Amino acid sequence: SRNEVADDIVPITPANIDELVEPIKAAGRIIIVAYGLTENKILGMGLRFGGRSVYLAAGWEKLAGIFADEKIKKVGHDLKLLGRSLSEQGIDFRGIDFDTMIAAYCLNPGKNFSRLAEVALEYLNEPIGEPNAQRAGRDLLVIEKLQNKLVDQLRAQNLDNYFSQVEIPLSTVLLEMERYGILIDRPYLQQLVNSFQDKITQLEKDIYQIAGTEFNLNSPKQLSFILFEKLQLPPQRKTKTGYSTDEEVLRKLAMVHELPARLLEYRHLQKLVSTYGVSLLNLVDSRTGRIHTTFNQAITATGRLSSSDPNLQNIPIRSEYGRQIRRAFIAPDEKLLLSADYSQIDLRVLAHLSGDEKLLKAFLNNEDIHNATARELFGEITPQQRRLAKTINFGIIYGMSPHGLAQELNIDQKSARDYIENYFSRYCGVKKYLDNCLGLARQQGYVTTILGRRRYLPEINSANGQLRQAAERIALNTPIQGTAADIIKIAMIDIARGLAGSDSHLLVQVHDELVLEVPRKEIEKVAEMVREKMTAAIKLKVPLVVDLKYGQNWAEMEKWQ
DNA sequence: CAGGCACGC
DNA sequence: GCGTGCCTG
Numbered sequence: 001s002r003n004e005v006a007d008d009i010v011p012i013t014p015a016n017i018d019e020l021v022e023p024i025k026a027a028g029r030i031i032i033v034a035y036g037l038t039e040n041k042i043l044g045m046g047l048r049f050g051g052r053s054v055y056l057a058a059g060w061e062k063l064a065g066i067f068a069d070e071k072i073k074k075v076g077h078d079l080k081l082l083g084r085s086l087s088e089q090g091i092d093f094r095g096i097d098f099d100t101m102i103a104a105y106c107l108n109p110g111k112n113f114s115r116l117a118e119v120a121l122e123y124l125n126e127p128i129g130e131p132n133a134q135r136a137g138r139d140l141l142v143i144e145k146l147q148n149k150l151v152d153q154l155r156a157q158n159l160d161n162y163f164s165q166v167e168i169p170l171s172t173v174l175l176e177m178e179r180y181g182i183l184i185d186r187p188y189l190q191q192l193v194n195s196f197q198d199k200i201t202q203l204e205k206d207i208y209q210i211a212g213t214e215f216n217l218n219s220p221k222q223l224s225f226i227l228f229e230k231l232q233l234p235p236q237r238k239t240k241t242g243y244s245t246d247e248e249v250l251r252k253l254a255m256v257h258e259l260p261a262r263l264l265e266y267r268h269l270q271k272l273v274s275t276y277g278v279s280l281l282n283l284v285d286s287r288t289g290r291i292h293t294t295f296n297q298a299i300t301a302t303g304r305l306s307s308s309d310p311n312l313q314n315i316p317i318r319s320e321y322g323r324q325i326r327r328a329f330i331a332p333d334e335k336l337l338l339s340a341d342y343s344q345i346d347l348r349v350l351a352h353l354s355g356d357e358k359l360l361k362a363f364l365n366n367e368d369i370h371n372a373t374a375r376e377l378f379g380e381i382t383p384q385q386r387r388l389a390k391t392i393n394f395g396i397i398y399g400m401s402p403h404g405l406a407q408e409l410n411i412d413q414k415s416a417r418d419y420i421e422n423y424f425s426r427y428c429g430v431k432k433y434l435d436n437c438l439g440l441a442r443q444q445g446y447v448t449t450i451l452g453r454r455r456y457l458p459e460i461n462s463a464n465g466q467l468r469q470a471a472e473r474i475a476l477n478t479p480i481q482g483t484a485a486d487i488i489k490i491a492m493i494d495i496a497r498g499l500a501g502s503d504s505h506l507l508v509q510v511h512d513e514l515v516l517e518v519p520r521k522e523i524e525k526v527a528e529m530v531r532e533k534m535t536a537a538i539k540l541k542v543p544l545v546v547d548l549k550y551g552q553n554w555a556e557m558e559k560w561q
Numbered sequence: 562c563a564g565g566c567a568c569g570c
Numbered sequence: 571g572c573g574t575g576c577c578t579g
Contacts, residue, residue, distance in 0.1 A: 218577055220565055239565070246566060271567055274576055302572060304570085311574045314569035322568080346570090398571040477571040481570090485572095511570045511572085 009137030014059030029073040033139040040088040046136030064091045073097035077116040083175045103150040105298035173496040174295040181290030182507045189328040193277035203266040210259045276325045303485040313510045329554035340530045341513035343545040346397045349483045352540040356429025363542035399476030441475035449482035491537040
C-alpha cells in the first residue's frame with residue numbers, strides 16, 4: 001500500500017502553483033505538511049485538498065492568499081510552528097481548524113506528541129519512516145486518517161468542545177503573541193550585563209583569595225572539594241554524586257565562613273548574566289528589537305503552557321538584581337505594558353472544587369487567604385503565623401507530604417504532620433475532596449480538570465512506594481493546576497477577540513498573569529476589558545479576582561485601581 | 562547526555 | 571506540583 005500512497009502525490013513546479021488557488025478555494029479545506037522548518041525556512045510542503053495531494057519544493061508565497069484566508073480551513077500537525085515560519089517569510093497564516101499534535105495532547109497530555117510519527121504510532125499503530133521524496137504524500141494521508149480517529153476519541157471523552165472552542169482558537173492567539181513579540185531595551189540590558197560582569201569578576205578574585213587557590217566556581221564538584229575538604233566546613237546534605245552545594249547549604253555555611261556568602265552572590269549574578277543577560281540579548285530580533293518566544297501548547301502534563309527560546313515565564317522578579325533584568329522588558333514610548341494577574345487562582349480553584357465551607361467563605365468575603373488560614377489554624381495572625389499558613393497553603397496545592405513540608409519549614413516530620421492534621425481537621429471539605437481525588441485516581445487511573453481534560457496516572461497503584469506517592473501528589477495537584485490553566489486559556493481567547501483590530505496586543509502569559517502592550521490612550525478601556533474577560537472566563541463558586549498594573553517596563557508598574 | 566543548580570508560577 | 575536553561579564532566 002506504500003506504493004499506492006506514494007503514487008498519490010504530484011510534484012508541482014512553481015510555474016503551475018497559481019493553478020492550485022481555485023481548487024483549494026473550492027475545497028475550502030487543506031491538509032498541510034511542511035519539512036525543514038527549523039531555520040525559518042521551509043524545504044518542502046505537501047498539500048492535500050479535494051481528494052488530491054501535491055508537493056511543492058518552492059513557490060508557496062504564491063499561495064499567500066490561501067494561507068492568510070481564515071475561511072480556508074487548515075489541518076496539520078503543529079500548525080503554529082508552520083505559521084511562525086511562514087510569518088518569517090512575510091506570509092500570514094490564519095484558519096487553523098485541526099491540529100493532530102494538539103488533539104493528541106488533549107487526549108493524553110502526559111505523552112510526547114511533538115512529532116507526527118508519535119501520534120501515528122499511538123493512534124494508527126502506523127510507523128513513519130525516514131524523510132524521503134514520497135514522505136509528504138504518506139504524511140498527508142496519515143493526518144487525514146488521524147483526524148477522523150482523533151475526532152472520534154475527543155467526542156468519546158466529551159472533549160470535542162474543549163478542543164475546538166479552547167485549544168484550537170488558543171493556538172492562533174499564541175501564534176499572534178509569538179509573532180508580535182515583546183520589546184527589549186537593548187542598551188540598558190547590555191549596560192546591566194556589563195555592570196553585573198564587573199561585579200562577577202571582583203567576586204571571583206575575592207573567592208580565589210579566600211580559598212587560597214583558583215578553581216572553577218561553576219563546578220559543584222570542585223566547589224565541594226574546596227568547601228568540605230580544603231576548608232573543612234561541615235557538609236549538610238548529600239546528592240547522588242557527592243555533597244550538595246545548593247543555595248540552602250551555602251546559606252547555612254555562610255554563617256560560619258565568608259566564602260559561601262560570596263559564592264551565593266556570585267552564583268546569583270552568574271545566573272542572571274548567563275540565562276537572562278547574554279542569551280536574551282542574542283535572541284532579540286535585530287529588525288524589530290523584540291523577543292519572540294515560542295509558547296509550547298502541548299508539552300506540560302497539567303495543561304499549562306510552557307515558553308522557550310527564550311523562556312519568558314521565568315524572568316526574575318524576587319531579587320533586586322533580578323528586577324533590574326525585568327526592567328529591560330519595555331513598551332514603546334507611546335504605549336504601556338499592562339499586567340493582569342489572577343489573585344490566588346489555585347486556592348480559589350481548590351475552594352470551588354472542594355466546596356469547603358471555610359475556604360469558600362474566606363474568598364466570598366474577599367479576605368487575605370493566608371491571614372484567614374493563619375487565624376483558623378493558630379488563632380492569631382502574626383507575620384510568623386501568616387508565613388506558616390502560606391507555606392501550608394502551598395503545600396496543600398502541591399500535594400505536599402509531611403516530609404516535604406518539614407523540609408520547607410525546617411522542622412521535624414512529626415511537627416509537620418501535626419500542622420497538616422490540624423489543617424485538615426479545620427478544612428474538612430478540603431480533606432474530603434483530596435481523599436476523593438485519590439480514590440477516583442486509583443479507581444479510574446486518571447484525574448480530570450474542570451473542563452474534563454484527563455491526566456493518566458499509571459503509577460497510582462504501583463507497588464513501589466516512591467512512584468506511588470509521586471503519583472498521589474500528581475493526583476492532588478493536577479486538577480487544581482490544570483483547572484487554573486483551563487481558566488486562563490479561556491480568558492486569553494476572549495481577550496484576543498476583544499482586542500481584534502486594535503493596536504493593543506497580548507504579549508506574554510505566565511500561568512496566572514497576562515502581559516499586554518497597550519496604546520496610552522486605550523489603557524483605561526483595555527484594562528477594564530481585560531479584567532472583565534478574566535473574571536468572567538468561568539463561573540466558580542468564588543469570585544475570580546484580577547489585579548492590574550501598568551507601566552513603561554515590566555518591573556516598575558503602578559496598580560490600576 | 563545526565564546531574565546539579567536556579568529562575569518562574 | 572509544573573516547567574526551561576545554564577554549566578560541568
